[in-house]
Amino acid sequence: MRLFVNVTLGGIAEGLIFASVALGLVLIFRATNIINFAQGAMAMLTTFIAFSVLGRGVGYWPAFVVALACGLLLGGAVQLVLVRPVENKPPLNAVIVTFGLLILLEGIAGAIWGNTNRSFPAPFSERGLVVGKTSIAFSHFDVFIVVAVLVLAGLIGALFRFSTLGLRMRAAAFAPEAARLLGIRVGRLLTLGWALAAVAGALAGVLVAPTSVFSPSYMDLILVYAFTAAVLGGLDSPVGALVGGLVTGLVLAYVGGYLGGALEPIGALVLLIVVLMIRPEGLFARPTARRV
Amino acid sequence: MIKLPPLPAWARLPRQPLLRHLLFAVVGGVFFYLLTQSLSDFNDFEIGELAVYAIAIAGLSLLTGVNGQISLGQGAFVAVGAYTLAELQVHQPMNLVLELLAATAMTAVVGLVIAVPATRLHGPYLAGMTLLFALALPFLSDKYSNFFGGDQGLTVPPPSAPGSIDPQKWLTWIQLFCALVVMVLLANLLSSRFGRSFRAVRDDEVAASLAGVHVARTKVIAFVVSSACAGLAGGLLALSSGVVNTGEFPLSLSIFILAGMVLGGSGTIFGAWWGAVVVVYLPSQWSQSLASTFHFNHLLSANFAVIAFGAILVVVMLVAPSGIQGGFRWLGQHLVTLSTRPEPTGNISVALQHTTEPDQTGDSSAAEQLPSSGGR
Amino acid sequence: MLEVEDLSVSYGAVQALRGVSFEARAGQVTAVLGANGAGKTTLLRAISGLVPVQRGTVRFGSRTLTGMAPESIVQCRVGHVPEGGSVITELTVEENLELGAAWRYRRRQRAEHIEEVYALFPPLKERAKQRASSLSGGERQMLAIGRAVVSHPELLLLDEPSLGLAPIVTANLMAVLVELTEREGITVVLVEQNARSALSIASWAIVINLGSVVVSDRAEIVAADSDLRHHYLGF
Numbered sequence: 075m076r077l078f079v080n081v082t083l084g085g086i087a088e089g090l091i092f093a094s095v096a097l098g099l100v101l102i103f104r105a106t107n108i109i110n111f112a113q114g115a116m117a118m119l120t121t122f123i124a125f126s127v128l129g130r131g132v133g134y135w136p137a138f139v140v141a142l143a144c145g146l147l148l149g150g151a152v153q154l155v156l157v158r159p160v161e162n163k164p165p166l167n168a169v170i171v172t173f174g175l176l177i178l179l180e181g182i183a184g185a186i187w188g189n190t191n192r193s194f195p196a197p198f199s200e201r202g203l204v205v206g207k208t209s210i211a212f213s214h215f216d217v218f219i220v221v222a223v224l225v226l227a228g229l230i231g232a233l234f235r236f237s238t239l240g241l242r243m244r245a246a247a248f249a250p251e252a253a254r255l256l257g258i259r260v261g262r263l264l265t266l267g268w269a270l271a272a273v274a275g276a277l278a279g280v281l282v283a284p285t286s287v288f289s290p291s292y293m294d295l296i297l298v299y300a301f302t303a304a305v306l307g308g309l310d311s312p313v314g315a316l317v318g319g320l321v322t323g324l325v326l327a328y329v330g331g332y333l334g335g336a337l338e339p340i341g342a343l344v345l346l347i348v349v350l351m352i353r354p355e356g357l358f359a360r361p362t363a364r365r366v
Numbered sequence: 367m368i369k370l371p372p373l374p375a376w377a378r379l380p381r382q383p384l385l386r387h388l389l390f391a392v393v394g395g396v397f398f399y400l401l402t403q404s405l406s407d408f409n410d411f412e413i414g415e416l417a418v419y420a421i422a423i424a425g426l427s428l429l430t431g432v433n434g435q436i437s438l439g440q441g442a443f444v445a446v447g448a449y450t451l452a453e454l455q456v457h458q459p460m461n462l463v464l465e466l467l468a469a470t471a472m473t474a475v476v477g478l479v480i481a482v483p484a485t486r487l488h489g490p491y492l493a494g495m496t497l498l499f500a501l502a503l504p505f506l507s508d509k510y511s512n513f514f515g516g517d518q519g520l521t522v523p524p525p526s527a528p529g530s531i532d533p534q535k536w537l538t539w540i541q542l543f544c545a546l547v548v549m550v551l552l553a554n555l556l557s558s559r560f561g562r563s564f565r566a567v568r569d570d571e572v573a574a575s576l577a578g579v580h581v582a583r584t585k586v587i588a589f590v591v592s593s594a595c596a597g598l599a600g601g602l603l604a605l606s607s608g609v610v611n612t613g614e615f616p617l618s619l620s621i622f623i624l625a626g627m628v629l630g631g632s633g634t635i636f637g638a639w640w641g642a643v644v645v646v647y648l649p650s651q652w653s654q655s656l657a658s659t660f661h662f663n664h665l666l667s668a669n670f671a672v673i674a675f676g677a678i679l680v681v682v683m684l685v686a687p688s689g690i691q692g693g694f695r696w697l698g699q700h701l702v703t704l705s706t707r708p709e710p711t712g713n714i715s716v717a718l719q720h721t722t723e724p725d726q727t728g729d730s731s732a733a734e735q736l737p738s739s740g741g742r
Numbered sequence: 743m744l745e746v747e748d749l750s751v752s753y754g755a756v757q758a759l760r761g762v763s764f765e766a767r768a769g770q771v772t773a774v775l776g777a778n779g780a781g782k783t784t785l786l787r788a789i790s791g792l793v794p795v796q797r798g799t800v801r802f803g804s805r806t807l808t809g810m811a812p813e814s815i816v817q818c819r820v821g822h823v824p825e826g827g828s829v830i831t832e833l834t835v836e837e838n839l840e841l842g843a844a845w846r847y848r849r850r851q852r853a854e855h856i857e858e859v860y861a862l863f864p865p866l867k868e869r870a871k872q873r874a875s876s877l878s879g880g881e882r883q884m885l886a887i888g889r890a891v892v893s894h895p896e897l898l899l900l901d902e903p904s905l906g907l908a909p910i911v912t913a914n915l916m917a918v919l920v921e922l923t924e925r926e927g928i929t930v931v932l933v934e935q936n937a938r939s940a941l942s943i944a945s946w947a948i949v950i951n952l953g954s955v956v957v958s959d960r961a962e963i964v965a966a967d968s969d970l971r972h973h974y975l976g977f
């Protein structure tokens with residue numbers, strides 16, 4: 075029972091991290107039909123930049139802000155320079171470009187910071203909270219993860235739901251041509267969408283780094299787990315990304331907790347295969363989903 | 367649209383695709399035989415690797431360039447083939463030909479398991495799934511390290527050569543022979559009914575299914591053929607590296623193969639060879655000489671190949687998506703256009719096109735035709 | 743006044759428009775008629791900048807629209823109701839109208855202009871908070887037109903608004919169009935395959951065939967010419 079509770083709690087924190095990356099994937103996918111395979115590597119880069127900033131002796135929070143700000147800039151720049159030219163090409167071209175970017179960024183980070191494992195600090199204690207007399211596998215830092223992801227998701231959700239800018243962004247994503255006829259500058263909004271998605275990624279980057287080995291490839295598995303989460307959620311629903319992230323986090327936590335950590339990636343693969351076989355449109359797809 | 371001046375009968379290539387492909391294979395075989403005869407052992411090794419990567423790249427090229435799907439984990443399928451061959455040698459040694467066939471078949475089956483769910487939907491599902499597969503596979507050998515030989519991996523003795531033939535040369539010939547056979551088979555597949563369905567699905571799934579092509583099945587077949595190629599390449603790679611462990615098949619192997627395909631020219635069989643040259647020589651010889659010329663620090667030299675392949679993927683895709691082979695075709699067509707004046711075709715739309723956009727149409731139509739004519 | 747001069751458009755090898763010229767007067771409906779594939783949609787798309795123009799110019803009032811991006815052309819007070827309406831089905835009726843007004847009006851002013859649209863098309867008001875995907879065909883056309891007129895355009899381009907609608911619904915729609923044109927003095931370009939209803943409200947009509955203007959005359963004359971009707975308009 076104790077193991078079950080601890081594994082569940084771990085799965086929730088982990089799952090929200092997947093959700094954050096998945097949210098970025100979904101924001102981009104529903105606007106451009108592109109999966110950004112570089113989403114994890116971009117987060118890795120912004121986290122390494124924060125790591126360098128930390129090395130200068132400034133505190134955690136300025137470095138945290140730097141990471142998110144760099145995410146915003148990097149996301150926008152990637153869209154403008156690399157993605158825009160392939161937007162109207164076959165979808166494969168975009169896959170190859172974003173995958174190439176993934177490798178390129180990892181190579182560059184390796185050349186600057188080395189491929190050895192570093193350690194990235196956490197702003198709060200990573201020791202388990204004590205409930206009653208027993209200590210549970212949920213730390214202050216895990217609380218921070220939960221709060222940070224939910225706040226960011228809430229902000230992005232509110233932007234889309236309640237602001238005119240968000241309404242325009244939704245229109246640009248759903249019906250680019252109709253949006254242009256309503257005076258919406260679709261191109262700019264796509265850039266903004268990539269920038270926001272990269273902020274969600276950058277947040278995940280700094281949240282994962284303290285709890286795992288920190289090297290240029292540390293986001294690789296997180297990316298594919300987030301992909302699994304996004305597919306589970308239907309690939310075009312932000313709420314689906316959150317729920318998909320939680321489900322994926324929990325499933326992988328149970329696999330890891332009861333069958334051994336080495337089986338987590340295999341568990342994700344099985345989960346993805348099962349989802350695609352049973353409910354290929356995901357749990358939260360819009361009614362106009364893209365069935366074959 | 368441009369009529370070439372007729373060649374004399376003796377100078378024309380055979381019309382029959384099989385004959386034509388065999389002719390190419392024989393010419394290639396003679397070329398490589400002479401090459402191995404005139405070069406040292408170490409070069410033999412690299413020529414063997416070249417053949418192996420050409421197989422893996424050609425398989426991916428069929429999947430991506432011809433059928434319009436993508437695998438980000440071709441390296442993982444190579445690993446499946448390599449482990450299959452190694453396990454067979456450990457547990458159930460048999461004839462080398464059978465072992466290679468088994469490696470191919472086993473990988474095809476794994477490919478089937480991955481492809482069936484992913485191809486049920488449009489879009490990038492297969493890409494994400496193969497990436498997950500590539501990242502997950504090494505963990506399997508960690509978990510079951512007794513079976514997979516743990517970190518040391520499994521050793522694979524080189525095949526014994528008949529008579530007094532140098533074992534390295536013998537192995538290289540085996541690899542080259544397999545590569546040429548695969549190329550002939552793929553070229554025939556591409557000029558068959560299947561090749562046409564592959565392209566039809568790539569160009570427009572809806573139109574293809576209206577034309578009676580079973581879209582999902584076609585995609586699965588392409589994926590299985592592509593994995594089978596990777597599996598054979600894996601078996602051959604195991605023979606030349608002598609040991610099979612997870613370190614031999616990092617994610618970067620998948621990336622190198624993908625970059626080789628993109629750079630060589632996706633969807634073309636010759637392109638697979640250009641790509642293989644880059645995959646074999648760039649990480650080793652070329653990056654070493656660049657590193658010593660430009661005094662890279664050790665971090666940069668350690669990451670140079672990865673950076674280079676990443677840059678290749680991005681830049682080629684943005685600037686010249688039809689790759690090296692596309693460049694050759696373009697050159698070829700332009701030389702032809704320069705030397706022969708286009709004859710009036712009597713086709714109104716073509717004539718209009720030429721009068722309104724004299725420059726663009728030539729280039730773009732050439733570029734668009736490239737990936738579709740993979741069989742030659 | 744809209745002036746289109748010598749407009750040519752091609753899609754690769756397909757020459758969709760071959761030197762089309764016509765004028766549409768302010769405060770009047772100009773009908774653009776022609777068979778399926780004649781190039782009517784292409785004409786509207788070229789005017790509002792959605793397809794690149796090969797040759798020729800489009801002027802509206804004192805402005806030259808050719809070469810401008812669609813989102814800038816909208817700001818010259820040009821409203822375009824595309825073929826099929828293309829309402830954004832994922833958004834609610836009200837959100838669709840909000841978007842139509844958003845480029846021109848601040849948030850507080852929008853409500854009042856949206857109310858005007860509701861007055862014009864009462865069924866929309868009942869469904870304000872519903873997703874546009876739940877609307878019927880006629881309601882979708884109302885929404886598409888409402889979304890274009892909520893920002894009070896001076897030029898309104900309509901692409902087959904009657905497509906797939908019952909005759910009575912079409913008649914209502916045409917009545918609203920007439921009301922709008924007279925009240926606001928807009929220039930309306932009405933593309934229709936349903937020539938009869940279009941001619942009933944138009945002052946001028948042009949007929950396009952294979953990308954060229956073959957007839958340009960007063961609407962009554964076009965309607966009365968039985969040869970012409972038979973040949974190009976199919977009634």
Ligand SMILES: Nc1ncnc2c1ncn2[C@@H]1O[C@H](COP(=O)(O)OP(=O)(O)O)[C@@H](O)[C@H]1O
Nearest residue numbers: 753756758776777778779780781782783784785
């Ligand atoms: N996106 C496109 N690509 C290629 N050809 C097109 C495209 N859109 C229209 N066409 C062609 O242009 C011609 C005119 O089409 P269109 O303007 O839609 O005609 P209409 O609206 O009068 O039915 C037709 O021959 C059509 O096939």
Ligand SMILES: [Mg+2]
Nearest residue numbers: 782783784825
């Ligand atoms: Mg039309």
